[in-house]
Amino acid sequence: MxxxxxxxxxxxxxxxxxxxxxxxxxxxxxxxxxxxxxxxxxxxxxxxxxxxxxxxxxxxxxxxxxxxxxxxxxxxxxxxxxxxxxxxxxxxxxxxxxxxxxxxxxxxxxxxxxxxxxxxTPRKLPQPSAEAFVEHGLYYFVPPLAHFQDKRVLVIGGGDSALDWTLAIADTAAQVVLVHRRGEFRGQQSTVNQLQAHPRVTIRTFTECLEFRGQGTLEEVVLVDRQTHAEETLATEAAVAALGFLxxxxxxxxxxxxxxxxxxxxxxxxxxxxxxxxxxxxxxxxxxxxxxxxxxxxxxxxxxxxxxxxxxxxxxxxxxxxxxxxxxx
Ligand SMILES: Cc1cc2nc3c(=O)[nH]c(=O)nc-3n(C[C@H](O)[C@H](O)[C@H](O)COP(=O)(O)OP(=O)(O)OC[C@H]3O[C@@H](n4cnc5c(N)ncnc54)[C@H](O)[C@@H]3O)c2cc1C
Structure with a gap:
């Protein structure tokens, strides 16, 4: 050897x-x-x-x-x-x-x-339906940004890395929805301000993912509003779970x-x-x-x-x- x-x-x-x-x-x-x-x-x-x-x-x-x-x-x-x-x-x-x-x-x-x-070790999403789409549309480790070109993307999380990834992905994606279960973000306010002003970013606070769906690759995510309990199905070609690392x-x-x-x-x-x-x-x-x-x-x-x-x-x-x-x- x-x-x-x-x-x-x-x-x-x-x-x-x-x-x-x-x-x-x-x-x-x-x-x-x-x-x-x-x-x-x-x-x-x-x-x-x-x-x-x-x-x-x-x-x-x-x-x-x-x-x-x-x-x-x-x-x-x-x-x-x-x-x-x-x-x-x-x-x-x-x-x-x-x-x-x-x-x-x-x-x-x-x-x-x-x-x-x-x-x-990435913190995993708790929804059992997420597992089948890991690396098939759902990412814990973010692939090169070109991967998101012209796609509808969901980013999940409320810390600095969720905010940073949303901003970075918005450069190439068709649209990015940032989903956070709480009302306040834990990251820098200046980045939140940039995201609020971004034409291709939508921020959804008090919102959680309920279910991930698709035939082999991710196609849609069911969201639930934690305050009103209203559900919505969002067409999504890629999702990034930025929940932190252990x-x-x-x-x-x-x-x-x-x-x-x-x-x-x-x-x-x-x-x-x-x-x-x-x-x-x-x-x-x-x-x-x-x-x-x-x-x-x-x-x-x-x-x-x-x-x-x-x-x-x-x-x-x-x-x-x-x-x-x-x-x-
Ligand atoms: C959000 C954030 C912002 C920061 N900003 C700054 C800043 O502005 N300025 C500054 O100075 N510092 C900053 N830091 C801290 C800085 O990033 C760290 O001090 C630095 O990364 C430490 O480098 P490292 O090489 O020791 O460890 P790491 O960067 O943690 O790299 C360790 C590597 O070892 C690998 N590894 C671990 N275990 C094993 C194993 N058993 N076998 C094989 N590979 C293994 C890991 O996968 C990893 O790639 C920041 C940190 C964070 C989280």
Whole structure:
């Protein structure tokens, strides 16, 4: 089995920057990501929001930041494995590790955990009729926006991500109906104002979905007004359930690492309680921790400086400046 110097668990912003740094500094690097795409929370939770606090970008859409990070990482050709969740860990006789996902085994000398909030499990719709249409018109993970071109779309939810997706989908869709069971949204009022003024958006508060219908793919949704109990059948070619995601550390909890409130406790240079296993980004906990992208970038640099020294004791002393490396740009 091919052995890697460092295997990064999680392809969010911190894991991606880690992949760029590790490969740039000559480490044989692999990234394992449980979702079908890289980008972590930037892509999954708030792709259409601007981020203002990442160094070098006065304002950048989260999805654009994710794609810059992906470009930066891929430039140095790390191995990327998508659609695989790391579950189990085994220590080999020489101190290296084997990582198990649902369909593969990976061998690595060190591990860098950048699994953020854990693997994202979407909150599911309670209506039993919804299940048959998942990925057949009903989406918990939003497909590329071109998918909604000229369609009648329903978005379900009342938080920031429901509001953001409604606004984004309205760019291409024929019409978007935003359904929320309460009277008030939990997201930004400025986005609600934009949606209220949008010619192709209808907002339905105090409204719930009763039933999802169609022959193979979604065709209509029955809505009910929670105040009047009036029912209405809406022709709908696509629906997005933006009800939030449940963070789950999954089986990483069983690895014997020191945990604190669902995060992995690190000390010194982002070292966990097991040799050769490091953590950075949202998953890493220490006193005074700020969960920010900028913090994660610094942490992953620290972690990799020490991983490099762990892999080759002649290289202790941190990462050399990249400006001293000869790279064809
Ligand atoms: C609405 C919102 C707005 C935000 N705005 C800002 C902002 O303006 N500025 C800022 O600095 N921060 C912001 N944040 C926080 C920021 O997004 C996080 O700090 C950042 O995403 C953390 O990056 P990460 O790489 O550590 O983790 P994540 O982005 O959570 O990525 C972790 C990745 O690991 C994968 N994964 C998890 N478990 C496994 C496993 N077992 N096997 C394989 N893969 C796994 C996940 O699928 C995910 O892709 C915001 C967060 C939210 C929700």
């Amino acid at each position: 091919e052995r890697f110097d460092v295997t990064i668990i999680g392809g969010g912003p911190v894991g991606l920057f880690g992949a760029a740094l590790a490969s740039l500094h000559g480490m044989k690097t692999k990234v394992i990501e449980s979702l079908p795409q890289l980008g972590g929370q930037l892509y999954t939770l708030y792709p259409e929001k601007y981020v203002y606090d990442v160094a070098g970008f006065p304002a950048i859409l989260a999805k654009d930041l994710a794609s810059q990070l992906i470009d930066q990482a891929l430039r140095y050709h790390p191995t990327i494995c998508l659609n695989q969740t790391v579950n189990r860990l085994e220590t080999l006789a020489d101190g290296a590790y084997q990582l198990y996902t649902e369909n593969e085994t990976h061998e690595t000398r060190t591990i860098l955990i950048t699994s953020g909030l854990g693997s994202f 963070p789950d550390l999954g089986r990483l909890k069983e690895w014997g690492l020191t945990l604190q409130a669902g995060s992995i406790v690190v000390e010194g240079p982002m070292r966990t309680s097991r040799p050769g296993i490091y953590a950075a980004g949202d998953i890493a906990a220490y006193e005074g921790k700020e969960k920010l992208i900028a913090t994660g970038f610094g942490e992953v640099g620290n972690a990799l400086g020490h991983i490099r020294g762990y892999l080759d004791p002649t290289k202790r002393g941190g990462l050399p400046h990249s400006s001293n490396i000869k790279i064809h740009v």
